[in-house]
Amino acid sequence: MSSAASLSEQFFRLVARAQYPSRSLDHEWGAQAALVAGRVAGKRAGGACGGGGDAGADADVLHGAFCYPASYELGQSNNAIQILTASCGDLPGVVAERVFLPGADLRDLMRAESVPLLTLETNTPVRELDFLGITLPYELSFPAVLEVLDLAGLPLRASERDQSCPLVIGGGPSVYNPEPLAPFFDAFFLGEAEEALPQLMASLRAVLRPPGIARAEQLQRLAATSGLYVPSLYEEASGSGSAPSASGQGHGSRMAPRAGTGAPEVVRRAVARDFAQRPAVCSTVVPYSEVVHDRLAVEVQRGCSRGCRFCQAGMTYRPVRQRHPDDLLREILAGLKATGYDEVSLTSLSTTDYAQLPELLRRLKSRLAGTGVACSLPSLRIDTFSVEAARLVSTDAKKSGLTFAPEAGSQRLRDVINKNVSEEQLFDTVRAAAAGGWRRVKLYFMIGLPTETDADVVAIAELVARVQDMLSAEFDRSLARAFKIALSVASFVPKPHTPFQWEAQDSREELRRKQQLLKDALPRRGVALHYHGADTSFVEGVLARGDRRVADAIEAAWRAGAGTDAWEGSFNLARWEQAFADCGLDATEIACRARSFEEDLPWSHLSVGVSPAYLRREALAARAGTVTADCTFEACSVCGACQAARIDPQTVAGLRLREGAGAGAEAAGAEAAGAAAAATSRAGGGA
Amino acid sequence: MANFRLRFSFSEQGRGALLSHLEVQRALTRLLRRAELPFVLTQGFSPHMKLATGPALPVGVASRAEYADIELSRFIKPTEALARLQASAPPLLPVGACAYVGPREPSLDIWLNAQTMELRIDRGLLGARDLEEVRQCFEAVRTGPALEIERKAKLRQYLPLEYVTAPLELSVEDDERRGRSVAVARFDMLLPAEGALRSDVFVAALLQPLSIPLHEVTITRAALFHLERDGGARQFALPGGKTREGD
Numbered sequence: 015m016s017s018a019a020s021l022s023e024q025f026f027r028l029v030a031r032a033q034y035p036s037r038s039l040d041h042e043w044g045a046q047a048a049l050v051a052g053r054v055a056g057k058r059a060g061g062a063c064g065g066g067g068d069a070g071a072d073a074d075v076l077h078g079a080f081c082y083p084a085s086y087e088l089g090q091s092n093n094a095i096q097i098l099t100a101s102c103g104d105l106p107g108v109v110a111e112r113v114f115l116p117g118a119d120l121r122d123l124m125r126a127e128s129v130p131l132l133t134l135e136t137n138t139p140v141r142e143l144d145f146l147g148i149t150l151p152y153e154l155s156f157p158a159v160l161e162v163l164d165l166a167g168l169p170l171r172a173s174e175r176d177q178s179c180p181l182v183i184g185g186g187p188s189v190y191n192p193e194p195l196a197p198f199f200d201a202f203f204l205g206e207a208e209e210a211l212p213q214l215m216a217s218l219r220a221v222l223r224p225p226g227i228a229r230a231e232q233l234q235r236l237a238a239t240s241g242l243y244v245p246s247l248y249e250e251a252s253g254s255g256s257a258p259s260a261s262g263q264g265h266g267s268r269m270a271p272r273a274g275t276g277a278p279e280v281v282r283r284a285v286a287r288d289f290a291q292r293p294a295v296c297s298t299v300v301p302y303s304e305v306v307h308d309r310l311a312v313e314v315q316r317g318c319s320r321g322c323r324f325c326q327a328g329m330t331y332r333p334v335r336q337r338h339p340d341d342l343l344r345e346i347l348a349g350l351k352a353t354g355y356d357e358v359s360l361t362s363l364s365t366t367d368y369a370q371l372p373e374l375l376r377r378l379k380s381r382l383a384g385t386g387v388a389c390s391l392p393s394l395r396i397d398t399f400s401v402e403a404a405r406l407v408s409t410d411a412k413k414s415g416l417t418f419a420p421e422a423g424s425q426r427l428r429d430v431i432n433k434n435v436s437e438e439q440l441f442d443t444v445r446a447a448a449a450g451g452w453r454r455v456k457l458y459f460m461i462g463l464p465t466e467t468d469a470d471v472v473a474i475a476e477l478v479a480r481v482q483d484m485l486s487a488e489f490d491r492s493l494a495r496a497f498k499i500a501l502s503v504a505s506f507v508p509k510p511h512t513p514f515q516w517e518a519q520d521s522r523e524e525l526r527r528k529q530q531l532l533k534d535a536l537p538r539r540g541v542a543l544h545y546h547g548a549d550t551s552f553v554e555g556v557l558a559r560g561d562r563r564v565a566d567a568i569e570a571a572w573r574a575g576a577g578t579d580a581w582e583g584s585f586n587l588a589r590w591e592q593a594f595a596d597c598g599l600d601a602t603e604i605a606c607r608a609r610s611f612e613e614d615l616p617w618s619h620l621s622v623g624v625s626p627a628y629l630r631r632e633a634l635a636a637r638a639g640t641v642t643a644d645c646t647f648e649a650c651s652v653c654g655a656c657q658a659a660r661i662d663p664q665t666v667a668g669l670r671l672r673e674g675a676g677a678g679a680e681a682a683g684a685e686a687a688g689a690a691a692a693a694t695s696r697a698g699g700g701a
Numbered sequence: 702m703a704n705f706r707l708r709f710s711f712s713e714q715g716r717g718a719l720l721s722h723l724e725v726q727r728a729l730t731r732l733l734r735r736a737e738l739p740f741v742l743t744q745g746f747s748p749h750m751k752l753a754t755g756p757a758l759p760v761g762v763a764s765r766a767e768y769a770d771i772e773l774s775r776f777i778k779p780t781e782a783l784a785r786l787q788a789s790a791p792p793l794l795p796v797g798a799c800a801y802v803g804p805r806e807p808s809l810d811i812w813l814n815a816q817t818m819e820l821r822i823d824r825g826l827l828g829a830r831d832l833e834e835v836r837q838c839f840e841a842v843r844t845g846p847a848l849e850i851e852r853k854a855k856l857r858q859y860l861p862l863e864y865v866t867a868p869l870e871l872s873v874e875d876d877e878r879r880g881r882s883v884a885v886a887r888f889d890m891l892l893p894a895e896g897a898l899r900s901d902v903f904v905a906a907l908l909q910p911l912s913i914p915l916h917e918v919t920i921t922r923a924a925l926f927h928l929e930r931d932g933g934a935r936q937f938a939l940p941g942g943k944t945r946e947g948d
Contacts (some may be wrong), residue, residue: 015880025914026716027917029719030761030916031916035719035760035761036719036720036721036724038719039716039717039720039793040716041716041791041792041793043728043731043732043735043791043792044791045792163871300728300731300791302720302724302727302728302791302793303724304723304724304727350734350736351736351737352732353731353735354730354731354734354735354789355731355734356711356730356731356734384742386742386748386749386750415944
């Protein structure tokens, strides 16, 4: 199509004038450029000749894109975008491209020259697609969604878009309270899309391909698709809680399907039950530009059932599913060969919980010896085993530092949040790190946690001082002096679908007071302190637990320039305060008010699998200071996630491995796949 | 044990012109790993392959003649090495040729001290002006005052006459794909190791009096070669270098 070609040419003339042009190039090694271009060309050719025969089949291609609402460097590092685009490539009759937000200078040039947002691979205008999936990585990225829609030339509100516009579907880690974004999306997909993707694409095709179906009718039909939440079919039903307050946000109002729509009362999260049998390396795209995670990422397991009560991912990715080590070894070696990366990262929410980690690392180390390929672990559990694991993957050159997350300074507060870590374990861990040659550890803490007192905040500083004392007492003077502790202190933000979803968030003033308290109490020597801004945590809290009324404020903040607050360092609280005020919202009440168990929450109609009863039990256990064990290793905590997903936790613990199995990239093959299917599976969900 | 030094050529055309020198180097290391050539790793603090490239190309400038040397621990037949390199090259950096060079050959970035630049301007952009006007602009900038370039956070002055050697070749070609006529200008520039006038800066200066923005034209490094101090014969990094100049 000449118009598409000229638009692409026009775009690249702008790219050449912008900073970081390599973001927009596509044509990376491993990109599906040829496949995508072929299917899109087929669609255009087929469409032009009116279909029929094979050309008709091509014309029928469902053409969409998955968008990460940030720059290429961030988005290309996101595993979900890679999984989704690659999985669509495997589906006949579907083609999905990548879309990222250009940098600020390029966006200005595009607006000035009326060049709309284009897909990466074929430079198709986003507004001409059949569907646009947008990942929601983090609450502060919500305004970036509006930046995407506006740059694409699409009306922001779903109610203003008709069937000529792409279906705009949200998903990702921050989709579990979508109400603040509800007016901007046609639908949200809750959960993991891998297994559900064929059905989802079939549903989209069924409403998009027959001509003449109005958008409202399309949406009503889509509501029957598993995992799909169509917000326009829901309205606020009167709740059992208190009446709407002056905050502008209702107390205890529940979203319920509008009469006659047939939409489900509760929309449930989709789970990739076959996760362990799916490819661990699904994309071999190697970016030209230096992206945030510039390495081969291999997801060794999904889910974490440690049960930290503040952690949303720990609730929304249950149950734990671990891949077979033979499969992993084979795929890592093949992935490194296919990409040419010199680093592989074993990713998951808690990689040191992967049951065969020592065995996997031992084999990897032996296979990668002398190749210059490094292996990294993103997060470490606090125990000496983790240090041993880190020692296994590190070379002397790469002992840059180890990262651990005690989260709270006092044992009492660690019990409240269910962080099952003792001070002795932390000492043992730091001792092992120092003995293993590391001279720097990074420790993550949070302030503003439920039940926290000033003593708990000061306890962080005291804990750090005792770690230093231990180092001075047990190691020689030069080591103790050289050893650096980096403290990263985040502010607690209560998140939906966690045991702390009812808790109050500390005000900005209180967080700042506690930050200063900690700063004053910290040892002067050998410690670097970094904390998250109280202002961003405040807005994050409003967006995390707000209801549909917050949407107006998001739009107002975006209009005032908050489009890329999450990633361009442009955050400005005044802009948000003005937006909240203009929309009649008492943001402090939304963020800082404690909710009662009886109150219906804006996300009560959405289920991530864990039951409200479990969340309440855990909230009460937190108040009582009692801990709950990890159900993957100990007794079932009856959270409900396994029953909801109709699977048990899948671990590879106790697996008897054959020496040399998986040693050849080709050898393991079907045998390993069979073993993975038979991986130890224990009843975790039964009551 | 003696190592083997394999030299290969590659190009950066079309969108590839927008890659930075660092991005190209990173892409080459990954290309070499994919090709599974027996590259040698350094023994230092951070092991890396012994890869050396020629003089950097500014972002926005395309090239038909880039070179890199990689040290190998084993001899691989050049035909096989080339097949592996070509099969592993990313779409924007296709590999052209390869050959072994002696271990004592000087490094590419110092030895390759001159380049032929090619500038393509749509005739439409020139309007009523003829090629002679382009030649006059070229001469005026070439013999004109120093051009300023920021280098390592400092403004430096480069006198074009020291870097741009006459003469200018001018011709007109038909771009059949776009159905347009294009003015093609070719000229040589020196690339002394201590720092050179950037080709895009020179071209921008020459386009200024013609009121043509830099991003509307195509600048390509058509050849990269060694020029003897006395301005004698050109020597190319690979036997095929000279033939590539005219393609």
